[in-house]
Amino acid sequence: MITKEQILQALSNVEEPDLGKDLVTLNMVKDIEIAGNDVNFTVVLTTPACPMKDLIHNACVNAVHHLVSKDAVVKIKMTANVVTGRKDGKGVLPKVKNVIVVASGKGGVGKSTVATNLALALAEGGASVGLMDADIYGPSVPIMFGVRGERPMMVDVDGKGMIMPMEKFGIKFMSIGLLIDERQAVVWRGPMASSALRQFITDVYWDELDYLIIDTPPGTGDVHLTLVQTIPVTGVVVVTTPQDVALSDTKKGITMFSGAQINVPILGLVENMAYFTPEELPNNKYYIFGKDGGRQLAEDLEIPFLGQIPLVQSIREGGDEGIPALVGKEPATRRAFMDIAGSVARSVAMRNANIAPSKIVEIVV
Ligand SMILES: Nc1ncnc2c1ncn2[C@@H]1O[C@H](COP(=O)(O)OP(=O)(O)OP(=O)(O)O)[C@@H](O)[C@H]1O
Numbered sequence: 001m002i003t004k005e006q007i008l009q010a011l012s013n014v015e016e017p018d019l020g021k022d023l024v025t026l027n028m029v030k031d032i033e034i035a036g037n038d039v040n041f042t043v044v045l046t047t048p049a050c051p052m053k054d055l056i057h058n059a060c061v062n063a064v065h066h067l068v069s070k071d072a073v074v075k076i077k078m079t080a081n082v083v084t085g086r087k088d089g090k091g092v093l094p095k096v097k098n099v100i101v102v103a104s105g106k107g108g109v110g111k112s113t114v115a116t117n118l119a120l121a122l123a124e125g126g127a128s129v130g131l132m133d134a135d136i137y138g139p140s141v142p143i144m145f146g147v148r149g150e151r152p153m154m155v156d157v158d159g160k161g162m163i164m165p166m167e168k169f170g171i172k173f174m175s176i177g178l179l180i181d182e183r184q185a186v187v188w189r190g191p192m193a194s195s196a197l198r199q200f201i202t203d204v205y206w207d208e209l210d211y212l213i214i215d216t217p218p219g220t221g222d223v224h225l226t227l228v229q230t231i232p233v234t235g236v237v238v239v240t241t242p243q244d245v246a247l248s249d250t251k252k253g254i255t256m257f258s259g260a261q262i263n264v265p266i267l268g269l270v271e272n273m274a275y276f277t278p279e280e281l282p283n284n285k286y287y288i289f290g291k292d293g294g295r296q297l298a299e300d301l302e303i304p305f306l307g308q309i310p311l312v313q314s315i316r317e318g319g320d321e322g323i324p325a326l327v328g329k330e331p332a333t334r335r336a337f338m339d340i341a342g343s344v345a346r347s348v349a350m351r352n353a354n355i356a357p358s359k360i361v362e363i364v365v
Pocket residue numbers: 104106107108109110111112113114135138140216217218272273309310311312313314315316317319320
């Protein structure tokens with residue numbers, strides 16, 4: 001007769017590759033049920049977007065077959081409980097488990113495009129996701145979601161009037177562009193930009209989220225400093241294009257976040273517009289802005305490389321028409337964003353397993 005102990009013993013040989021420990025030690029195996037040769041159990045992953053899902057599933061089946069019984073009929077429910085990057089559920093945005101800032105050294109490299117599609121791809125994997133557009137100087141989320149000019153609703157939360165995020169394509173989102181006059185914001189610097197942003201962060205009711213993705217203005221400035229000083233940021237995803245001028249600005253941005261004073265982990269780098277593929281020649285790749293510049297920079301700086309997005313006409317068209325690539329029809333583009341979301345989720349899980357919880361940055365001058 002197969003026993004629970006045998007199953008646990010077998011699964012203690014299956015390693016979670018990123019976390020470097022076995023599933024039993026990590027407490028990822030739940031609800032083992034055995035009836036004759038039928039073996040059912042649940043594996044709780046650290047993120048629904050886990051790129052190792054199939055690999056771990058197959059390793060569990062093999063372990064039971066090899067170490068317990070080759071006749072076992074193994075059924076595994078693969079679920080996920082996103083691990084939080086925070087120490088406690090207190091302070092600003094208390095119910096948000098992971099805050100991911102999307103940044104770039106230079107403007108126009110596709111930061112908003114990546115932030116939006118990353119949020120949608122994480123949600124498609126099964127996570128609860130919010131997208132906060134904090135790009136005070138050029139908010140693009142209202143256009144990308146086709147809600148320009150709309151006004152959000154208010155809700156009463158414990159006697160306080162708060163702004164409800166909008167919902168579309170399975171995620172919650174809110175843009176500072178829906179609350180302020182863009183023409184006015186262009187001239188904001190320093191304290192004005194910071195106080196508007198702080199209010200934007202605290203006045204929107206995000207409730208419970210696995211991931212909150214924050215789109216920021218290009219470069220590194222007041223907005224980024226205010227963000228890390230207001231919310232405990234889990235990590236930063238940096239977007240670049242492959243050409244030298246973008247790469248040198250990207251390097252500066254990364255140095256700011258990872259420097260001793262701020263010290264927010266870099267989750268990795270996305271290379272956008274990595275190559276151009278015309279629709280009529282899907283197997284051709286033209287390296288218009290140079291080849292593998294982002295990948296090389298990630299290697300040089302020893303940060304994770306999260307993947308490449310091709311330059312595709314439909315990404316631009318979809319962005320302008322309020323239909324982001326992830327909800328569009330092109331499978332290769334969708335795949336590219338899904339892969340990047342898997343890499344980001346993995347980087348977050350590894351960050352949360354290996355380094356101290358995120359905290360608000362206090363800058364001593
Ligand atoms: N991979 C891509 N293929 C084709 N077009 C793209 C791609 N990535 C972004 N774009 C387009 O490039 C333009 C700039 O992109 P986006 O607004 O995402 O950049 P950004 O870095 O956020 O810009 P900003 O500096 O204004 O904040 C948009 O029109 C967008 O649709």
